[in-house]
Amino acid sequence: MAVKKDYKDQKLVEKLRDRNYYIPDSNPEFIKEVEQIGRTAAHMCYQCGTCTGSCPSAPRSSYRIRLFMRKAILGLEEEILTDPDLWLCTTCYSCTDRCPRNLAPTDVIMAMRNLAARRDIIPRNFLKTTQLIYETGHGVPNNDANRAARKKLGLDEEPETTHKYPEYLPGLRKIIDHYGLKERADKILSEGE
């Protein structure tokens, strides 16, 4: 409206602000960027909900992949990138298998995580995983319980990975260093402390 409400008192204005309203095309470029990174036509989502229905994360959390699709189309960039639910996708690709519009919702989520990461918005557990991979080559390194279980099954205590062949670790670190991932993780984690 041309005439704006003004209560003169800044606190009151803030309190009475229409919180539920959003501007539907707050960033029309956002969906284009997501599509470019995700390589999937996210704007063709018709909101059927097959993805959320397929999602193993959905019944265990407040994560709703369909809602993320909707918000992405509407360009609700801020809201998406600061939402902790963004990180609850297990990347199982069930939704991508079943989407009737032949979209890849998983890749939409991955694209938006990438965009979040550009702003250093990454949950601590993901950063710690990065550090672990750098140190051991594993997101979840071997431990004593696993070693005992492997032995019982007649397997070598260490799997056929960097655990058994630590000589490959430097190569792996080279890749991670190339992208500066470890450095970044260390930095963000230390800032958080």
Next chain:
Amino acid sequence: MAEIKKNEEPRIGVFVCHCGTNIAGSIDVAAVRDYAKTLPNVAIADDYQYMCSTPGQNKIRDAIAEHNLTGVVVAACSPRLHEPTFRNATAAGGLNPFRFEMANIREQNSWVHMHQPEEATAKAKDAVRIAVAKASLLEDLIPKSVPVEKAAMVVGGGVGGMQAALDLANAGIKTYLVEKNPTIGGRMSQLDKTFPTLDCSQCILTPKMVDVYRNENIELLTYTEVEGVEGYIGNFDVTLRKKARGVLTPAEAEARGIIGGGCTGCGDCEAVCPVIKPNPFELGMAPRKAIYIYHPQVSPLIYTVDFDACVKCGLCVEACGEKKAIDLDAKDEFMTVKVGTVIIATGYDIFPIEKKLEWGYKRFDNVITSLEFERLICASGPTGGHLVRPSDGETPKKVAFVLCAGSRDNTGVGKPYCSRFCCMYSLKHAHQIIEKIPGAVPYIFYMDIRSFGKMYEEFYYRIQNEGAKFIRGRVANILEDPVTKNLHVNAEDTLLGRPLDIEVDMVVLAAAVEPSAETEKTRRLFGVSCSQDGWLLEAHPKLNPCGTTTAGVYLAGVCQGPKDIPDTVAQAEGAASAASIPIHRGEVELEPYFAQCIEEKCAGCGLCVNLCPYGALALVEKDGRKVMQVTEAKCKGCGTCGGFCPGGAIKMQHFTTPQIVAQIDAFLLGGEQ
């Protein structure tokens, strides 16, 4: 047909059908059969899995001969379904087919009393007893044949009426096409492009209009309305009012001895006419003169004088010159034509959407209807195809499309039904602005997208891909910014569960449709029923969608209910085919349920004559006194007169007083104690 038999001692055969488990599942069929054997006049009672099957029908045929039956009762489904079947079986056995009576123990019994087998069985026995009582008194009846006039009429010259007329004419039938406007074409000629193929509407319609005009079996009567209808299938006498047009066709001019004269469509008259009026074809968004054509592609290309506006200055007469086409003293003319069958194709109007106050149509300049949008985006429309805001002539960039505007509305203000083509044309409109206006964004507010037709879902996919924004939620209200005349559209994005408020430059309301203004009058003249919301009623929604309950009258297009062009044309072809059948057969059989005057009892009071809704009765002189006489072909057997006659002088064939009394007696007095 069997010879008429004299009534003798009645001998009735009763056949109880299992209908698989449809009946036998809740009714004890054997008990009903055995009960029937105990009833007076019953010579044989039997039962069978499916009475309608060939062996079932053979049972009836054989029993008639074996037991010398005078009447047949089948206890089974509704007579709507199988009365004709069992009448045929009765005739095959050598009896008059009207000696058959049906007891409905399925739709009205086993299906509704599924969980009460005992009561259902008792009720079935009652039904059989009542049917036997009537069957004992049935008489032979002979259906009446009437010849069918080899001509048809189509009322309404939209795409539906035009298609029906073309099909009838091409099948060799003389066809009168009656259109109330000065040109044929209907709503389709107001459209710009048509979904889902996006062909230009005029480009595909104009050739059809020309075909209609040129077809020698079609007598095109534009600017004409139906005034009165007399008669019945095969013989309708239709009175037409040819409204005073004030302009002669070349043929009319020649008839008046003006050789080489008549309107050529040159338009010289229009140029000089001083009176300016809004053009209804452009929905009032462009002017026309008092002498006018709707648009350049009209058919026939003959000008029309609007006598309500004409000041009779005579300038046009002068301009027309030697062609002498203009007659400013023209009067309405009446003519009567005889036709065998009639197709009604009177189409639709846009619901007056200003009645839904919350969307501000007619209050806010930049809220328009979808039909206005069609004219504004059309290259031959009032703005040459440039979509502009009525408030300031600017090109809108953000346009909201409000679907279900006035449809699916149970408030009593709007319409409870889905208008069926608005989803699709709104998708089309979204495409059109994306195509024509660089940077334009269409916002489509919808509850569901109903893209049900062939290639329609694909069209939806295409428009979404082109960048239309879809918001699932019905628009709650629209507010206007008093300064910029922009509009605020308030709705819920139901997929997010959040209210929203979008500022747009223009709102297009996909307004509901309703039967065209004169549909009500037309349907009454032809005796056609309508549903609650005014759409004309088909004989059966699935099995007879083109017919009506009035024999010889058929429906085509939106007058029967909202439908798009493909469905309209398909129904029109169906109606034309149905309407041509009686004409090609040359005669029709009428059910012999006529009223009959028992002349000895008739006092000649004549009171029944005015009561008959079909005008089938008259008083005539006979042997020096007045008696009532029935025109059997007009009588529908409704029984109004029979129930009324104070002297009991009217016999309703097949529903005689003794037959009905016997049924009531059988119900009240009979039965197991």
